[in-house]
Amino acid sequence: MHIRKLNEDDLPLVSALCIEAFMLAVAPSLSAQGVETFAKVASVDAFAERKQGDNLMLIFEADGVITGLVELKQGRHVAMLFVAPSWQRRGIGRRLINAALEHAREETVTVRASLSSVPAYRRYGFVLAGDVGEFAGLVYQPMERRLP
Template sequence: MNLANLQLRAPHAEEFVAVAALVHRAFDAAVAPGLNAEGRATFYAYAVSEAIAGRHAFEHLTLLAERDGQLLGMVQLKLPDHLCMLFVEPAAQGQGIGCALVEAIIALACAQQPGLRTISVNASLNAVPAYQRYGFVPMSEERVRNGIRYVPMEKQLDA
């Protein structure tokens, strides 16, 4: 893992276009090939910069990961307890950035909501192994909604 000089922070308003571009690159590389046209269109509508910024402004926590001024990843959590986006630049995957983002957003959510017991995520099929490494467990079999294929997962938090 290479977490040297990695900074995790909240986004600035002018960064959401770059955040959306990172999300699209990571999605196109790993998730889009396993979805039909409906699923891709559903995701692209969800992942435009205005939508990401709007969620950040209303009942969502967002963190970015950057190193030396380069945006490497993002995570967004819908309050109180649902991880709705986690994307890492394809060339930077496997370096612990996703794990660092998940741990940081959970810590932030717990600080804002004492007593939080679980975090859920609808993991894309390719991301299930990563979420399992982060401590999430599948709660059911694969599901499909609006063309998006996912596995509902949950992580128990320490009391």
Template sequence: MEPKIRLYRPGDEAAVAQLAVAGFEQSIRQYYSEEGVAAFLAYIFPAAIAERQRNGCQMAVAELEGEIIGAVELRDFEHVSMLFVLPEFQCCGIARRLLTRAVTLLKKARPEVKLLTVFAAPGAVEAYRHLGFLPDGAEREESGIRFFPMKMKL
């Protein structure tokens, strides 16, 4: 059965936070300091997700049999601020489908935008390369969060 890709609805934030925690624990936590872990967990707190959706971020989710199994969040229709798929559903094309929906939203809202950016966690760089992103500078760290800036031409 194929997951349905749909726009975020109020009430989705708890499930999105849970899937983000699952992805974080599997492949990101090991790269972050205590400060970075705290900053990330604050970012994915359900109330923070809901607040961002009310204030300019856009999110699409992948839903399978009523369960949210993936999510992508765009900031300012030019930056991927979050992209997670539950570990058991990774490598099935869901991230690509979510990213395709995000790009469709971006092109409709801001057709002048020609680059999509992301700050990839060290463990996610290869996944983003596979999705079409290229490195855009050296590794950086802010508030204990390590990342590689990447970009994709639209």
């Protein structure tokens, strides 16, 4: 088991993993617009485009299989954190978030957490940072974590 940077060959698998986890945990609580918005954000092309920008994308591999992804945007915002459903509750999310935070360039790291992921982010040391919001059908809870 190890964490490494995402490469071009990983894009289809990472996209599929994120969409699968999203569809199980988040999509049931959203409108069709929210599901459509996420599908666009998690597409192979969208990942490839963001990979060219100032986004750190790390994957967790176990037994040669990609089991999780974290995306840190501009060294200050967790844009995505997903673990394959069959691999959840094994510490992968925590290891990914900790690895991403090692690359943070700000004292405070933010996330727009899906409502179902708020308890996980609380366990990772994030606190609520505002009211629930909505963008293009995606409902989120702003959260932040101050780093030492």
